[in-house]
Amino acid sequence: MKKVKKFTSKDYVAVVLYSVLAYIVMAAMGVAFSFLLPIAWPLISGICLLPVSLIYLLMAYRVGKRGALFGFSLVLGLIYALMGIVIILPYSVVLGIIGELILGGNPKNYRNFSRQALAYGVYAAGLGFGDMFTLYLLGQQFFEKMKYTDSLIDKLQSFATNPFWVGGNLLFTFVLGVFGCWISEKILNKHFRKAGYLDDF
Template sequence: MTQSSTPTTSQQPSSPKRSLGLKPKDWISVGVYAVIYMVLSFAVAMLGYIPVLMPFSGVFIGIVCQTPVMLMALKVRHAGVFTVFGIITALLMGPGQIPTMVCSVVVGILADLICHFGGFTNRNLLIVAVGVFNIWSCGKYIPFFFTRDAYLAQLAKGYGQSYVDQVSGLFPMWMAWLMPVLLFVSGVIGGWIASKLLSKHFEKAGLV
């Protein structure tokens, strides 16, 4: 006499998987994180009112402001998340910041491609993607390098000639090539710091 047995399947914990599209709740989440990120970025960018610190405001943003970006990447594991984040960032910058708006969208697409290779689950690639996204700040410096006279004239109307005289000598042409590297490195550092903070305070609480 034989006994029939039903096959059993072992259940193993599954790692988060990416999806090919953003759901409505994801759009809301990305929008919320984008607003938080921009508020932090504008607060840090206030350091630019000190002329000698103005060239490094994007570096400070990269180091200090990446926690909402990393949190977004960990919670919304979908293709297109950085692209949408870049578009929202561009819109929040306003139409007067065309180079920055273009940079935001371009680096958002590049960051998405980097995350794609890690299935949106590889933490190291997420940190690299955060670093790439921080290069959006490079758009703020493009006028200094390529339309310097017109930009400084416009800057003088808002900040005064004394401020412009101090800032004008801080952007030699060779910095046009160095600035994207500085922004990427600072973004990676900020992404790594954010990853450690989230691991300590959010993942243990089950929030990501």
């Protein structure tokens, strides 16, 4: 078995840039689909994380080393912490560790589609659950600070305390995460590899 190569400065830069790009995409998608908040809040995370799968998979293949998923999760956690949602930072650390455990430490797994799709799906499900996690820990006061109306907060709480919607959030986001990776793999094969962007492996 080959040893897992250590991160280089180029790898660190790549992880940070891809993570920031992922946040921008998620934020834009969140705004675009905010009208669904009172209707299907638990499903928004899956929709937002679907296009992020391409960014993640591209980063994972480019870096191809242990710690890429952890770094990706850590940077996103830091961004949320800087925005005032500090509790998401340790939560993101845990998600990153779980993702790395799924990849298993084998160098071959870091550029293996099936393993990466599973790791991203689980990670996406966990990240998508982050909103409910925040509501559980910080309560409605947090959403009041975000200028949510009382009626909307009540609706979000009803979603977060309904086992059907909680399970739906986890399952829907996981499925869309894996499905997104499947689509992304086809895009990478058709465009990025043919263009030589991923020709080093």
